[in-house]
Amino acid sequence: MQPVIELDNLEVRFGERTILKKLNGSFAGRAIGLLGPNGAGKSTLINTLLGFHQPSTGTARIFGKDIRAEAHAVRGLLGYMPENDSFVAGMTGVHFVRLMAELSGLPPEAAMERAHEAFFWVGLGEARYRKLGTYSLGMKQMAKLAQAIVHGPKLLFLDEPTNGLDPPARARMIQLIQEIRDHGDLRLIVSSHLLRDVDECCDEVLILKDGRIAAFCNLEEERRANRKFLEIETRGANGAFSSAIERLGCEAAYFPNGRMKLVMPDGVAIRQLYALAADQNVQIRRLNHKRDSLEDIFLKAMEAPHGGV
Amino acid sequence: MAVYKQSYRGYDGPLTPTWSRFLILPRYAFEEMRRSRFFTIFYLVSMAAPLIFGLTIYVEHNLTVLKMLQPGRNSLIAIDAHYFLNLLGWQSMMAFFLAAFVGPGQISPDLANNALPLYLARPFSRAEYVAGKMSVLLILMSIMTWIPGLLLFGLQGYLEGGGWTGKNLQIASAIFLGAWIWILLISLLALALSAWVKWKPMAGALLFGVFFVAAGFGGAINGILRTHWGQLLNISHLIGRVWVSMFDQPMQRGSGAVFFRVGRYEEIPIWCCWAALLAICGLCLYMLERKIRGAEVVR
DSSP: OOSEEEEEEEEEEETEEEEEEEEEEEEESEEEEEEEETTTSSHHHHHTTTTOOOEEEEEEEEEEETTTHHHHHHHTTTEEESSOOOOOOOOOOOHHHHHHHHTTOOOHHHHHHHHHHHHHHHOOGGGTSBBBBGGOHHHHHHHHHHHHHHOOOSEEEEEEETOOOHHHHHHHHHHHHHHHHHHHEEEEEEEEEEEHHHHHHEEEEEEEETTTTEEEHHHHHHEEEEEOOOOOOOSOOOHHHHHHHHHHHHHEOOSSEEEEEEEEOOTTOHHHHHHHHTTTTTTEEEEOOOOOOOHHHHHHHHSSSOOOO | OOEEEEEEEOOOOOOOOOGGGGGGHEEEHHHTTTTTHHHHHHHHTTHHHHHHHHHHHHHHHHHHHHHHHHHTSSSOOOOOOHHHHHHHHHHHHHHHHHHHHHHHHHHHHHHHTHHHHHHHHHHHHHHHHHHHHHHHHHHHHHHHHHHHHHHHHHHHHHHHHHTHHHHTTHHHHHHHHHHHHHHHHHHHHHHHHHHHOSSHHHHHHHHHHHIIIIIHHEEEHHHHOOOOOGGGGOOHHHHHHHHHHHTTTTOOTTEEEEEEEEEEGGOOHHHHHHHHHHHHHHHHHHHHHHHHOSSSOOO
């Protein structure tokens, strides 16, 4: 798979302060989450890739195009949804998105058609002729998403896309992001401080700390690995049940009140566990896959002194 | 046209040429201005002077009307360099008011609403953004200044005949270049102030301040230090002096265009005027360079 982003000794300095410290790596995921505490360099990395900041040394490539030498061509591939309120004053929603599409190079007719489509798609079809200044925070977020995708970019930067959204609006935003991701034409970079957003939308995660890459992991692989870890709560479990589980090839740890943690071997399905419980007349009251894997990864990355990939 | 698509789709259609994209900004700006009644009335009023100047040229060449108006005289007014210089002065002052009205609305709302990252995250550079915003002012002010000036020059040449146009080509070039220097200068000033002051009315007021307060300050310097170098702060004096030299007019007390008078006893070397105007343009470009950025750098 062609790398989406390649970082090649990328360093960004503002005056005496070094914000990004010689970042290296190649990322090819469909949706890459960008995590890190405040001041880690997430926004600076996005702004540098967008061409807003010049690297002090090193460079980066987006779909193989150098951000320094081919800045114009690179920006033709990008869509950007900024974190803060951003709009052109005094315009209606659809007028604003049409302007943004035209600036990306779409002819006026195509820009108009796609602006309408984008507005319907993000769920603002009925509000598209209202002035942007009258939109609620949630509507503004959706309008920002509409302007970011209207020209059909190849890579979409979403900076805190669920900022300030209530739970239904957040769920809608996540659903839209997942739809874009699953469409396949478009790669995503999602910067967020909400682990849950990244967990739900991304298949790779890049964690920054103090201007360095603290961790990079493939969430898909993590999730597959986590499917093997189970936590169950039983009633009526006895030694025979434990022996039967071990005969299946599971590693098990036992806790009071019928709780146990299992590591399932390859080729063993959960259905077999239920069948075993039925044979032994044991009730499985609760069964959980191991959760918070991203949180574990994040916390581990934060604890490491100068984390590595 | 299908406007209701329920799923995301990419775009692989044709794209407009890169060089022409800065013209999208004036197109949108004019669409918005068209809705302003004040702007429309002002723009129509600003065309009154060229109309009157055109009428005088016509009357000057129509003996019947001339005799009706002034029996016994063969000429109403001299149509010469001074005449066109005055037309340029009138129209340039109107252009200044237009810049004070339209200019502040160009960049300050984008800064106040954090719109610059949206523009600059596209294949649209900072230079194109400034060119687009500036072309709004340049187009409007061109229609007010050098275009009517050259049309009237052409009318006079046509009615006068006898090689008048050929003998007075310097007037045409002075109208064209003189107007361009002025509209470039005030466009840059209006944009630079608009980029530094996010509140539109304040940016407009500041433009007046730069012209009138600075001129007053320059006058005070002249008065206190008994010098003429204070005129370097007086932009209308600087441009007036440049115009007088371009129209090849003799320097005398109160010569130059209306609103842009310069006098023999106040003159400063012409190269100093050019240098001061270039310095102002350079300062404006520097101010724009600092402010027009996709992301602010906090050092």
